[in-house]
Amino acid sequence: MTAHVSFHTPKVRESEGVRVKQTLEAESLAGLADAARGRCLTLAVLAIFFAVVQPPNHFAVNAVGLAVFALLPWLQLYYARRKGLRSWTSYLFAGLDLLVMTVLLLVANPWAADDDYPQMMARYGIFAFYFMLLAGTALTYEPRLALATGIAAGVLWMLGAVGQVLFLDSETAPLWSNNPLELLLDPSAVLLQARLNEAVAIAITGMLLAMAVARARDLVLSEAATARERANLARYFAPTVVDALSHQDAPLASVREQPVAVLFADIVGFTHLAEQESPQETIALLRDFHSRLEDCVFSQGGTLDKFLGDGLMATFGNPTVNPEDADNALKAARAMMATIGQWNAERVRGGQPSVQLSLGLHYGPVVIGNVGPERRLEWAVLGDTVNVASRLEGCSRTLGVTLVVSEALIAALHNPALAEGLRPTAPQQLRNREEPVAIRVV
Numbered sequence: 400m401t402a403h404v405s406f407h408t409p410k411v412r413e414s415e416g417v418r419v420k421q422t423l424e425a426e427s428l429a430g431l432a433d434a435a436r437g438r439c440l441t442l443a444v445l446a447i448f449f450a451v452v453q454p455p456n457h458f459a460v461n462a463v464g465l466a467v468f469a470l471l472p473w474l475q476l477y478y479a480r481r482k483g484l485r486s487w488t489s490y491l492f493a494g495l496d497l498l499v500m501t502v503l504l505l506v507a508n509p510w511a512a513d514d515d516y517p518q519m520m521a522r523y524g525i526f527a528f529y530f531m532l533l534a535g536t537a538l539t540y541e542p543r544l545a546l547a548t549g550i551a552a553g554v555l556w557m558l559g560a561v562g563q564v565l566f567l568d569s570e571t572a573p574l575w576s577n578n579p580l581e582l583l584l585d586p587s588a589v590l591l592q593a594r595l596n597e598a599v600a601i602a603i604t605g606m607l608l609a610m611a612v613a614r615a616r617d618l619v620l621s622e623a624a625t626a627r628e629r630a631n632l633a634r635y636f637a638p639t640v641v642d643a644l645s646h647q648d649a650p651l652a653s654v655r656e657q658p659v660a661v662l663f664a665d666i667v668g669f670t671h672l673a674e675q676e677s678p679q680e681t682i683a684l685l686r687d688f689h690s691r692l693e694d695c696v697f698s699q700g701g702t703l704d705k706f707l708g709d710g711l712m713a714t715f716g717n718p719t720v721n722p723e724d725a726d727n728a729l730k731a732a733r734a735m736m737a738t739i740g741q742w743n744a745e746r747v748r749g750g751q752p753s754v755q756l757s758l759g760l761h762y763g764p765v766v767i768g769n770v771g772p773e774r775r776l777e778w779a780v781l782g783d784t785v786n787v788a789s790r791l792e793g794c795s796r797t798l799g800v801t802l803v804v805s806e807a808l809i810a811a812l813h814n815p816a817l818a819e820g821l822r823p824t825a826p827q828q829l830r831n832r833e834e835p836v837a838i839r840v841v
Contacts, residue, residue, distance in 0.1 A: 426540060426619065427538075427539050427540050427541070428476075428479055428480070430538035430539050430540065431472065431475060431476045431479060431538070431539060432476055433538055434472055434535045434538045434539070435472035435473050435475075435476050437535070437538075438468065438469065438472050438531075438535060439469050441531060442465045442468055442469050445465060446461075446462065446465050449461045449462070449465075460503070461503065464499060464500075464502075464503040467499050468496065468499065468500075471492055471495055471496060471499075472492070472535070474492070475488060475489075475492040489539065489541060489544050490544065490547060493532070493536065493544060493547070493548045493551070494551065496532050497529075497532065497548070497551055497552050497555050498555070500528060500529060500532060500552075501555045501556065501558075501559045504520065504521070504525050504526070504528065504556075504559070505520070505521065505556075505559035505560070505562070505563060506559075518563050518586075518587065518588070518589045518590075519586050521560065521589075521590070521593075521594060521597075522590065522593075526556055526597040526598075526600075526601060529552040529556065529601050530601075530604065532548060532552065533545065533548055533549055533552065533601075533604060533605055533608055534608075536548050536608070536612070537608060537611070537612050537615075539612075540612060540615065540616045540619065541612065541616075542609040542610070542612040542613035542616060543609070545605060545608045545609040545612045546605055546606060546608075546609035547605075548605055549601060549602050549603075549604055549605005549606060549608060549609065550602050550605055550606075552601045552602070552605065553598040553599065553600075553601040553602035553605070554598070554602075556594065556597060556598045556601060557594060557595060557598040560589055560591055560594035560595075560598075561591070563589045564589050564591065654766065654767070654768025654769065655766070655767060655768060656764055656765065656766050656767075656782075657716065657717075657720050657764065657765065657767065658716060658720065658724070658762065658763060658764050658765075658811070659714050659715065659716040659717050659720075659724065659762070659763070659764075659765045659767070659780065659784065660714065660715040660716055660724045660725045660727070660728035660760065660761070660762045660808060660811070661712070661713075661714050661715075661728075661760070661761050661762070661765070661780070661784055661785050661787075661788035662696075662701070662712070662713045662714070662715070662728050662731060662732060662758065662759070662760050662788065663707075663710065663711075663712050663758065663759045663760075663788050663789050663791070663792035664692055664710050664711050664712075664713075664732075664735060664756065664757070664758050664792070665707070665709060665710035665756075665757045665758075665792055666688065666709040666710065666754055666755065666756065666757075667755040667756070667757050667795075667796060668755060669708075669709040672684075672752060672754070675752065684754075685709060687742070688709070688739075688742075688754065689706055689711060691735075691738045691739065691742060692711055692735050692738075692739075693711075694738070695731045695734040695735045695738060696711075696713040696731055698731070698734065699715065699727040699728070699730050699731040699734070700715065700721070700727055701713045701714065701715045701727060701728065701731055702714045702715070702717045702718070704717070704780055710792075712785075712788075712789075713728075713731065714765075714780055715727045715728040715731070717765075717767055717780060718767065722813050723813045723814075724762075724811070725762050725808050725809075725811035725812050725813065726812055726813050726814050726817055728760055728762070728808065729760065729804065729808065729812065729817050729818070730817065732758050732760055732802055732804075733802075735756060735758065736756060736758070736801055736802065739754060739756045742754065755801075756801055757792055757793075757795040757796060757801060758792060758795065758801060758802045758803065759788050759789065759790070759791030759792025759793070759794070759795065759802075759803050759804075760788060760791065760802070760803070760804040760805065760808050761784055761787045761788035761791055761804075761805040761807060761808055761836075762784070762805065762807045762808035762810075762811045763782070763783070763784035763787070763807055764782060764784060765780050765781060765782040765784045765785060766780075766781045766782050767779065767780050767781070786831075787805065787829060787832070787836060788805075790829045790830060791803040791804075791805060791827070791829075791836070791838065794827050794829075794838070795840075798824065798840055800840040800841060801841060802821075802840060802841045803827075803838050803839075803840050804818075804821055804838060804839050804840070804841075805836055805837065805838055806836075806837035806838065806839065809821070809839060818839065820841055821839035821840065821841050822839060822840060822841065823837075823838075823839050824838060824839065824840050826838065
């Protein structure tokens, strides 16, 4: 008999990676929603600030710009929710953001008669507003978008400055002076060198932000994959074993032989029991039964190798050997007997039939490791020890007992006192074995 736990090979894990990326896309969609809400809050604060410090004719233009900025992320979110995330839409909306921002910052206010020197606005550090747009790209977990936004912002800022030079009167917009102070004091000067410095700062910020977003994205993917692996391991191993495995690079990679305690549990007369109940009641019974036994296995540090219809197989010492593996297996068996006894009392009070448990325990060498085709490997426990434990569980029916334990497991006990209450009985001749197996029962 073979017990196995399924694990996917790298080819199959490609599909796992797809699911992880889908999870990341869902987070990106949530990030868009957060960015939209955050932008609205930021723009509301800016609107109050502009209303207080700017004259009405200036504030009117800025209010239109703020409204456009508030609308764009919601349009992007609406499209993404209906059509899914598309790279080109992210770049499109980022480009629209940058274009509107550049126009508001560098183009003269057409409704302000006193706005004679629009080039003066760039001297007040207004390029820093680009950083608000850069920050929003971090919520999308798209490093390329952050990089492109930073570079495009720097380019647009510089092009806007060059545009001021080209479209403003050259006499009122000098490019160079032998006296830097004179140039700085001239309100018509564009100060291309300063604008270039700011454009480079914006682009460098975008590059650094892209690196940070890339690291965050890799971390999210890694954590999601790790969480999925831990969830898969937790289906079979006790939480303490999962913690130990998670700190090893390849805990299940090698094929090896080692001593293991094997436990088989089953419901006696399950077919007859199922005939008395509806399919829904039968499934509910099995789920309750498996859940109770699973808790007993995990509480003793065991591995749940497989559910076998109305039964299960568990091992102790898989994947790592412990001197108390035999003790833990016997403790788990006794805990199963106790929990099923309590469950039967509840069932009888509720007018339901009781469940009769049968258990078989054996200890000995097994071969454990990955077996199966390349596309689907299975972590398997192989060997005569597994076969003997299964057949000992079957002997419980013929002997009219609940628990059958081999003398090999008794001999492996770290604490011999755990064997109290187990009575010796005649050795059992098992199928396909020449020598009878010495056992104790309860």
